[in-house]
Amino acid sequence: SKPQDADSSIRLTDNDAALARLSAVQKGYLSDPFIRSLVPRAHLQPSRPPLINVGTFVRTVAIDDLVEQWLSISSETGTKCQIVSLGAGSDTRFWRIATGPLKDQLAAYVEIDFPEVTTKKAMAIKKSKDLTAIFGDSNQIKLAQGGVCLHAPNYHLLGADLRKSPSETLGSLISPESGSLLDPSLPTLLLCECVLVYMSLAESSAILQWFGTYFKESVLGCVVYEMFGLDDAFGRVMVNNLKSRNVTLPGAEHSPDASVLPKRFLDLGFTTSRALTLREIRRAYVDPKELERISGLEMLDEVEELELVLQHYAIISSLTVPNREDSRLWTR
Ligand code: SAM
Numbered sequence: 244s245k246p247q248d249a250d251s252s253i254r255l256t257d258n259d260a261a262l263a264r265l266s267a268v269q270k271g272y273l274s275d276p277f278i279r280s281l282v283p284r285a286h287l288q289p290s291r292p293p294l295i296n297v298g299t300f301v302r303t304v305a306i307d308d309l310v311e312q313w314l315s316i317s318s319e320t321g322t323k324c325q326i327v328s329l330g331a332g333s334d335t336r337f338w339r340i341a342t343g344p345l346k347d348q349l350a351a352y353v354e355i356d357f358p359e360v361t362t363k364k365a366m367a368i369k370k371s372k373d374l375t376a377i378f379g380d381s382n383q384i385k386l387a388q389g390g391v392c393l394h395a396p397n398y399h400l401l402g403a404d405l406r407k408s409p410s411e412t413l414g415s416l417i418s419p420e421s422g423s424l425l426d427p428s429l430p431t432l433l434l435c436e437c438v439l440v441y442m443s444l445a446e447s448s449a450i451l452q453w454f455g456t457y458f459k460e461s462v463l464g465c466v467v468y469e470m471f472g473l474d475d476a477f478g479r480v481m482v483n484n485l486k487s488r489n490v491t492l493p494g495a496e497h498s499p500d501a502s503v504l505p506k507r508f509l510d511l512g513f514t515t516s517r518a519l520t521l522r523e524i525r526r527a528y529v530d531p532k533e534l535e536r537i538s539g540l541e542m543l544d545e546v547e548e549l550e551l552v553l554q555h556y557a558i559i560s561s562l563t564v565p566n567r568e569d570s571r572l573w574t575r
Contacts, residue, residue, distance in 0.1 A: 252489035257332030266291040272300040277335040280371035293541040314345035323350035330438025358402030365393040409453035430462040472499035508561040516561035522553035
């Protein structure tokens with residue numbers, strides 16, 4: 244096979260994420276009617292081991308819950324809100340929200356990824372009746388920049404390398420000349436699901452700061468899902484595994500202690516931040532009935548190994564709250 248440049252190796256991590264989600268859906272852990280439209284030859288894809296399925300389940304349920312809280316609070320306060328997903332890959336969350344009970348809360352959903360990834364996703368969306376149905380009339384869906392970007396009434400898919408200067412990439416993508424896709428006065432949630440680790444801390448900080456400045460008058464939320472604590476035996480296996488596929492993790496936090504993770508976000512100007520590992524989330528936050536249900540789906544012998552893996556992933560939820568009354572968010 245031809246040697247791959249580092250960026251194409253990073254882009255390939257989206258396949259892992261998509262196949263993990265597909266596997267969890269096909270085994271009954273999660274429900275996602277849209278994933279098959281975004282994964283080529285979905286019916287032929289192999290399923291992942293039970294341990295990976297449980298991890299995918301915990302991660303998805305936890306992020307779904309944070310997003311749902313975000314949308315519900317805006318429904319209570321009577322404002323619409325926006326969601327920006329960085330490194331969205333073949334995520335289906337927009338379609339799950341847009342067909343769910345809180346769909347009217349969404350003013351705009353913006354996804355950003357490398358142009359190669361968004362071009363493929365834009366084509367898959369155009370081709371899929373299931374994905375285009377929610378936009379009603381197909382004339383509402385427009386490709387832009389030679390098929391790299393796609394615009395629909397409240398959904399925008401944009402191609403950019405997030406390591407470049409945010410004022411250049413993000414600034415031009417959402418500027419008035421390109422249609423002011425994001426309203427700086429609306430509460431806005433940034434989703435960074437397994438993406439910031441692939442860039443340097445300086446590069447990802449620049450992005451978070453850019454959003455902090457752009458949304459300085461409104462509530463900015465940020466949900467980051469990431470691996471951390473990579474200096475132990477398990478971490479080294481994971482890092483070497485990725486290295487053999489030409490992927491490095493310049494943005495990974497090495498401390499094994501999740502309680503250090505919020506510091507970075509507080510330093511960047513967020514007013515509150517907290518981190519939970521997937522292990523803590525599984526133990527204390529996932530509905531016990533759901534845990535009971537998924538325990539019947541597949542045989543999982545390695546509970547200790549599961550906990551060790553879940554211990555290496557964290558969800559960090561941070562907020563800037565210019566106005567204290569919104570700080571009810573994410574206290575559960
Ligand atoms: N967020 C999705 C999920 O959780 O299913 C995909 C996660 S995948 C592990 C990482 C994604 O981040 C890939 O789609 C990759 O192309 C994207 N990504 C990584 N570095 C990026 C960069 N510098 N600019 C744009 N996208 C990037």
